[in-house]
Amino acid sequence: MRRFGSRGSARRNLTPASVTEAQILDVNPDAWTMTLRTVANDEIFTHVPIVSTYLHHFAGEGIHYMPEAGTMCWICKPSEGDTKPFIVAFRPPADEKGTFRANRPVLNPGDVHISTRDGNAIKIRRGGVIEIEASPLARTFWLPVANKIMSFAANHEIVTLGGSQKWRTARPEEDEDGNHATKYTLKAKEFSEHKQQVVQLDAGGQIDGGVFKLQVFADGNIGSEDALDAQFSATIDKEGKVAIEADDVDIHLHEGKTVRIFDSDGSATEGVVLGKTFLTDLLTFFTGLQTILGTIGLTVPGLSDMITKTTTTLGVEGAPYLSTRTKTE
DSSP: OOTTTTTTTTTOOOOOOOEEEEEEEEEEETEEEEEEETTTTEEEEEEEEOSEEEEEETEEEEEOOOOOTOOOOOOOOOOOTSSEEEEEEEEEOOOTTTTTTTTOOOOOTTTTEEEESSSSSSOOOTSSSSEEEEEEEEEEEEGGGOOOOOEEESEEEEETTTEEEEEEEEEESTTTOOOEEEEEEEEEEEEETTTOSEEEEEEEETTTTTTEEEEHHHEEEEEEEOOOEEEEEEEEEEEEEEEEETTTTTEEEETTTTHHHHOTTTTOOOOOOOOHHHHHHHHHHHHHHHHHHHHHHOTTTTHHHHHHHHHHHHSSOTTTTHHHHHOOO
16 A cells, blocks of 8 residues: 555664653744754754644644743654654643642643633633633633523624624723723614615713614715714613604603604704693583584684694594694604
C-alpha cells in the first residue's frame, strides 16, 4: 500500500529521539516559528516551527495556538537529524502545594476549556453546556435543557441586513444623579438595500419626552439618519401621558381622562372631555327646548338641524362632530 508523503524505500540515517525541558524565548507570528533554550544545558534552537493540534497545510485549516515567550515546554529532537525539533507538550510548573494546576480552572472529567490570561474563554462542559465568555458581563450560555440560549451583557447589539437591535447601559457620568440609564433601540428597514430604517422603537431611559417612543419615517433610502423625516411619532412617559404626532396633528392624552388636540403650528388647542356624554346631554336639552318653544309657537333657526347632526353623531352610521373633528383637527 502506497502512503501519501512516503519516500519509497529510501533509507535515512536515524538516531535515537530525545525529549528535554525548554523555555520559549521568542516567537515570530508571521513565520510561525520560535526560539527555544533548553533548561539542562542552555542549548539554543532557532527557527523552530510552531506545530498545531491539527493542521492541514492546503488552506491552513486546523486547531492552532500562538505560544508566548517565557512558556515552559518539552521539546523533542526527532530521529531524523536534519529535522527541526518540535514541542511535544507544555510543562506546568509545580506550585508550593505540590500540584500542577498552574492557575488552570477547576474542570470536571470530560470538560474542555480554551482561554487566555485576559479572562475570555470557551468552555465546553460534559452534559452539553457551552459557555462563551469575554468577561463576566459579556457571556453566552448554550443549554441543552429546553434548547435554551442565555446571554448576559452590559451592552448588546445585533445588526442584520433588515435592521438592528441594541441594548445600551450608559455610564454614570451621563446621568445627573449618577445612575446607569438603560435604553433599548429597534430599527427596522423597509427593504434590505435601504441605508436607513423606516421604523424605530426606543424604550428605557434617555428618551426625550418619556420612556417609550415609536417613530415611522417617510423614506429609509437616504444617506444620513439625521435626514429621516418622521411621519408618525408616539411617546409615553411614566405618568401615563401619551403624545401622538401624525399628519400635522398632535394629540396629547393626559391624566384625568382628557385629550388635547393641537393644530400643525401648535397654537390652537381644544380639550375633548367625555364627548359622547356631553352630546347626549346636549341632545336632551335641545329636544326639550324645541318642545317648549313649539308650544308657544316659536322656531329657532338651525335648532332642528343641530338636533339631527347630534343624533347622527351618537348613532352607528356616522359622527359629523366627534370622529370628523378628531381626524381633521
